[in-house]
Structure formats: structure tokens, C-alpha cells
Amino acid sequence: MIGLVLAAGAGRRLRPYTDTLPKALVPVGPEGDEESLTVLDLTLGNFAEVGLTEVGVIVGYRKEAVYERRAALEAKYGLKITLIDNDKAEEWNNAYSLWCGRDALKDGVILANGDTVHPVSVEKTLLAARGDGKRIILALDTVKSLADEEMKVVVDPDKGVQRITKLMDPAEATGEYIGVTLIEGDAAEELADALRATFERDPQLYYEDGYQELVNRGFKIDVQPIGDVSWVEIDNHDDLAKGREIACQY
Template identity: 65%
Template sequence: MLGMVLAAGAGRRLRPYTDTLPKALVPVDGETTILDIALRNLAAVDLRDVVVIVGYAAQAVHDRKADLERRHGVRLTLVHNDKAEEWNNAYSLWCAREYFGQGALLVNGDTVHPVSVEQTLLSAPATTDILLAVDDVKTLGEEEMKVTLTEDGYLREITKLMDPARAYGEYIGATLIRPGAAERLADALKATFERDPQLYYEDGYAEMVARGEKIGVAPIGTVDWVEVDDHNDLAKARRIAARYTEPVS
């Protein structure tokens, strides 16, 4: 199984940091970046072959590739999204489709969370080919990627466009993709961005559910984490990141 990090986004609401850097390389704890935390978490669960999907300011990741590998004891494969500044991330994840067949633990390159999230996904029973990490504790608002469940506990809906009062919880941007899902996930993502290139990869999950697929969810418990979209989120990330990281050498 591989680690996989979606790190192609521009993060325009984090300027001036992202004038020259992708969002994943914004520092959150001294010199430690969001990408450092993602790679450290993956290495901690022994996923040391990591695919990083790059796009906006991709050269910055290339320039740091050897150092990131040395710091975290990982081997990085960089996959290029050629439409990162035009299309949304359903296409971005599809760009890495050739690696799905090895199995992957996917994490978004704009979230700061502890390794317990990866551990929760990897330790869950193998009842579905796709398993989503979900926060069922926090109070939800309009921006969150919200989910509802079927009566037997599988994914029913996943969208930001939902009354928070209806939601079971928030998808936090971490997915276990088992090898058996590879072709079906790639096809659902393709159908999603062909329908509308501005759709999210989570809309690809919704497409799979509409086709009759069962997608599981794994509650992460009470965990401090944040999706870093703007400067307020970045301030929160900096408050919590030090608790989940060690100094980078």
C-alpha cells in the first residue's frame, strides 16, 4: 500500500505565502509545513512509498523532494496535474489513477491532523473498498464537506451543500483506497470531472454511491485537526501543529 498526498492546489486565500508555494508547503510550525506533517504521519504507519500529486507551483515541491525524502525516510513519486489552476480536484486525484491498484491511504495536502487518523483507517475492518475518515464530534458549518449515512452505516451523501443539522459529520480529507476499488474509482472520477471540471473528488465518491457502491466511514473520535483554507485556519493550524510534530532536523 502507498501513501498519497493531494497537493496540487493554489490556496489563493493564503496569499502572500502561496504567491510562490503550493498550499501544502505553507509552514505551520517553524519550518515544518503541512506536507511535512502529512509525510511524517504516513511514515509513522510505515507507508514510505508516497505519491504526491502536484500542480500549482509544482517546482517548489520538486526543489524540496530530496530533502523531504531524507527528513521523513520516504520515497516520493510526483504526479503532475496539468490543469491544477483551471479544474478542481476530481481531476487532480484521477491523475494518480495508475497507483490506485496498489492501494493507497490518501490525505489532503491542506489538513493538519495527528497520526491517529491514519491508524484509525488502517485498523478498520475491511468491509468496503473505500473508507472515509469522518469527524462526528465537531459542530458543523456551511464550508465543511458533510456526510450522511444509510441506516446500515454506509455513506449516503457527501457534499458541502447540505444543512449542517442533517449531517452525521465531516469528511476530514483522509481516505483508505483498497486495491479492489481502483478501476471503479478512476471511472467515477472521470465521469465526475467530465460532467463538470469544477467538481471535487468527493463528488466522485457520491458518483460511486449513486452507482450502488458501498463506501464506509471511520469516526476519528475527539481529535484536534484543521483544514487550512485561509489565514484564520492557518492560525489554528499553528496552535495545534506543535502537539503533533517534532522539530525538523
């Protein structure tokens, strides 16, 4: 099993940082310290801590910044990092971005969004949940109060994920998908096909819409609650401030 990070996004709501950096390289350490840790640092550190030795990073917007840092990140975290180019990162949404990493999926991956600050307990929880025929396991926050922007999930205790979308009444949801998934290698082909169908239908769709496509085809996607842990998806400057508070705890 390897790590896989979606780090192709522009993150325009985080300007001026993202004038020159992809969102995954925005500093989440002390404000003003441009050499501080980034979301990518934190995620790579988590992967290393759970014993992964190889990581694929899907890059697009300002990818040269990731290329420049690759050797230093490999040395720092003891990982072999392969960069995977997304040629449509500034045009299409991340269903296509994850499809670009379809070859990596065959090894089995822990997938992490490049804008999610979260503790290593999330990876440990997903790894502990493996087995019993589970092929895709989503990390689910069942504690947080939900609003319109969150990626909400409805789960059937026996059938797994039934719906995954932002476009849902929060009161209907079982919880929020936090942007971290364990994907077994034997799910790779079916997931890649679902992602292709998704972005061919509409290139602005999310990879979570690809998960919904899988569910609609009869594929069982499981979830694993992560407990009461601090995490944040960094979309804007308010999220970044929260991310800095959380990052210093880990």
C-alpha cells in the same frame, strides 16, 4: 499500501505565502520561521509512522517548489516519493487531480488532502478499520459542530455513505469528512471511472463528488469516526493560525 497526497492546489486565500508556494508547503510552524514544518511534512511524517514506505504526491501549482524539496523530504522521512503532475491544477478542481493519481490507487492508498493538519491517529484508525469487505473508508469527524463550508456526510448504519456534499443542511449530517481516506486497490478502477465521469460533467467538481457518483452507482463507501481529535483544513489565514496551534501538539 502507499500514501497519496493531493498537493496541486493554489490556495489563493493564503497569499502572500502562496505567491511562491503551493498550499501544501505553507509553513505551519512558528510564524516567521520559513524553514518550519509544512502540512506536507506533517502528512509524510504520519505516513512514515504507520509504516508506509512509498508516497505519491500530486502536484500542479508551483510544483517546482515540491520538486526542489523532494530529495530532502525523502531523506527526512525515509520515503520514496513519486511526484505526479496535474496539468490542469490552475483550471480544474480536484476530481481531476485525484484522477491523475489513478495508477497509484491500484496499490491501495491512504489519501490525504494537502491542506489538512491532522494527527497520525487518523491514519491508525483507518488502518485498524480495514477488512470485512470495506473498499473505501472515509475518516469522519462526528464531534465537531458543522456549518456551511464543511464537507458534510450522511451515513446509513447498514448502507454506508448516502450523501457527501458541502451543499447540505448541517443538521442533516452524520459528520464531516476531514480529507483523509483509505482506498483499497480493488476499488481503484471503479473510483477512477467515477472521477472521470465527474470532471467530464463539470471540471470544477470535487473528488468527493466522485465519491457521490460511486454511491449513486451502488458502491458502498464506509466511514470511520476519528474521535475527539484536533485537526483543521487550512483554507485561509484564520485556519493557518489554528493549524499552527495544532501542529505544535504533534
